[in-house]
Amino acid sequence: MIPTERRQIILDMVAEKGVVSIAELTERMHVSHMTIRRDLQKLEQQGAVIQVSGGVQSSTRVAHEPSHQIKTELATPQKAAIGKLAASLVQPESCIYLDAGTTTLAI
Structure with missing residues (x-):
C-alpha cells in the first residue's frame, strides 16, 4: 500500500x-x-x-470542543443524578479519585 x-x-x-x-x-x-x-x-x-x-x-x-463552562451547563439533571448515585456508592473512610470532568463535579 x-x-x-x-x-x-x-x-x-x-x-x-x-x-x-x-x-x-x-x-x-x-x-x-x-x-x-x-x-x-x-x-x-x-x-x-x-x-x-x-x-x-x-x-x-x-x-469544536465546548468550553468547560458550557459543559457544566449541559445535561445538568443527568449529571446530578449520576453524582448522587456515585456518591452513595462511596463507603465511609474510603478514598476515591476523580478527574476534572464536569460530571464529577456533581459528586
Whole structure:
C-alpha cells in the first residue's frame, strides 16, 4: 500500500471515530508503528489531524470542543443524578479519585 492510500485510510478512520490509536492503524494496514508515525506527521503538517498520546484525532474535533463552562451547563439533571448515585456508592473512610470532568463535579 502506498503512502497516499494509507493516509486516506487514516483520514477515513479518524472521520468515522474521531480518535484512532496507532495500534488500530498498524493492525488495519499491516505496517510498522514508524510507518504510521511518519504518515501521521505528514497529515499533521497538512493540518488534517492532530497527534495525541498513542494515536491521532481530527483537527476539527479540538476546534469544536465546548468550553468547560458550557459543559457544566449541559445535561445538568443527568449529571446530578449520576453524582448522587456515585456518591452513595462511596463507603465511609474510603478514598476515591476523580478527574476534572464536569460530571464529577456533581459528586
